[in-house]
Amino acid sequence: MPLTFHPDPGTILVCNFNTGFIPPEMVKRRLVVVVSPRLRQRDNLCTIVPLSTTAPVSVQAYHCQVRIQPILPRPWHAEWVWIKADMLSTVSFQRLDLIRGDKDFQGKRRYMKPTLSGKDLHQIRDCVSVALGFRP
Numbered sequence: 001m002p003l004t005f006h007p008d009p010g011t012i013l014v015c016n017f018n019t020g021f022i023p024p025e026m027v028k029r030r031l032v033v034v035v036s037p038r039l040r041q042r043d044n045l046c047t048i049v050p051l052s053t054t055a056p057v058s059v060q061a062y063h064c065q066v067r068i069q070p071i072l073p074r075p076w077h078a079e080w081v082w083i084k085a086d087m088l089s090t091v092s093f094q095r096l097d098l099i100r101g102d103k104d105f106q107g108k109r110r111y112m113k114p115t116l117s118g119k120d121l122h123q124i125r126d127c128v129s130v131a132l133g134f135r136p
């Protein structure tokens with residue numbers, strides 16, 4: 001189910017990269033973190049950076065690790081994730097979804113909206129600046 005609101009910067013979501021992308025672009029469902037604020041006249045779009053539990057083959061200045069607390073449910077469970085700031089994308093809300101948690105006592109699905117700290121978001125934005133060539 002697509003998002004109906006602009007998520008705050010630092011929010012961790014699931015993005016469906018299955019359609020419209022070609023390798024070596026992202027081509028599967030993956031955790032992402034929102035890095036853009038809501039922009040006027042740009043409804044239903046936000047800029048995201050993918051997260052990965054796998055370390056890059058060669059760690060660069062546009063990569064960093066952040067800790068996710070509490071640990072997310074399977075298949076997204078990992079205490080530490082890698083930021084892949086070189087894979088920055090602006091995507092439609094149609095690709096984004098909240099993380100699905102357990103069901104409540106009435107059997108209704110619960111959704112999670114984990115958010116990274118301001119310090120982590122600042123570190124991610126620094127990596128994005130390097131990836132875009134704005135900083136060495």
